[in-house]
Every structure is written in C-alpha cells, then in structure tokens.
Amino acid sequence: MTSLELHIDGISEGQRIAEEFAFGIRTADTPFTFGPNISPGIRWSGGPDGTKSYAVIMHDRSVPTVFDDANQEGKTIPADLERMDFMHWILVDIPATTTSLAKGVESEGVTPKGKDTGPTTNGVRGANDFGMFMASNPDMAGNYGGYDGPAPPWNDELMHEYVFTVFALDVETLGLTGVFGGADARAAMEGHVLASGQVMGTYTLNPDLL
DSSP states (O other): OEEOOEEETTBOTTSBOOGGGOSEEOOSSOSOEEOOOBOOOEEEOOOOTTOOEEEEEEEEEEEESOOTTTTOTTOOBOTTSOEEEEEEEEEEEEETTOOEEOTTSSOBSOOTTOBOOEEOSSOEEOBOTHHHHHTTOTTTOSOOBSOOOOOOOTTBSSOEEEEEEEEEESSSOOOOOSSOOHHHHHHHHTTTEEEEEEEEEEEOOOGGGO
16 A cells, blocks of 8 residues: 655654643643643645545554543553553545645644534544543533544553554545544545555653653
C-alpha cells in the first residue's frame, strides 16, 4: 500500500504531545484539570491516482480495559493491564482537494456536552469516545464530535500512545450518517484504502513517567 507523508504541527513521532493539544493537563495543585484542547494543524501528501476522499482518525492505543482504579488516590493502573483503542477524532468524507486542516478548526477548547457531529466544512464528523465517559455527568454528557485530545488517567503506569492516521480512499463518501464512531468508520473504509500515513505522539499525566 502506498504511504502518505503526514505532518502534524507541534507533534513529532514518538515525542510528547504538547499540553496545548490536550483535553486534560496536570497542575501544581491538581492531577487533572481541563486543558486548552486545541486541534493541531495537520497536512499530508496527496493520495495516489483514484483518490476521491480522505479520512482522519486519531486514537489512543493504550487505554486500560478496566477503569475501576482510574484517577483514584492511593491506587495505580498497572502497565501490564490489557489495553484497548479509544477514539479521539473521526473525520471522514474530506474532499480529495483537501490536504491540510488548520490548527483549531476541529477544536478550540473543551466543549461541555461535546461538539457537533455530522457534516462540517471539513468533512463529516464522527463521535469520539469521550461521550461514554461523560455519560454519568449531566453537565458534560452528550455526543462528542470533532477533536478531543489526550486525557489519560493520572495514575496509569503506562505511557499512552496516540496515533494520528490519514487515509486516502477510493470513494467520495463512506455513506455514514447519524452518530457514528471509529469502529463504524474503520468498517466502512475496508476495501477502499489506497494509501495511509501516521504519526504517533505520547502523553501522560503521571509525574513518575515524565
């Protein structure tokens, strides 16, 4: 498969993601507070012949499968606990003429109850996975569209790895409507990916890992 050359402003392969792009940050007074949560500017090389659209997916591949001890004083999440994917950003049906997204266009901060899903000027937004974690908080519950950045448990012993991937697709639209998630987008892309490129950044709120 052909590779796309992907650049993310301010995020280098294997390096720590700046707090500017984080949903959660640590301060001297608290292990977690809301961060700036700005979506980074990204750009990629044009896809091969036949490219009719692009899709962007960002996911954390290091999220614990059990959250009972998450963010609990006196407890830790062991590094060897089984992990799963957690979606932070799903944007599909990006026009083939687009090969960049400016900083801040998919998030300018933490939005209570989430940013809108569905069609935008950049493409069609899916729902990231923040909705399921905010469901018990009436002030924050909702469908979270657009970009929402890193916010790993502050007592996790494992450094989290965030993977940004751009896909060149041979269809103009994946036909996804309503509130769809990352798994839906991945399934719809099967058999349509002509090329892809990715960048992985790291993030933690555990001071022992910094």
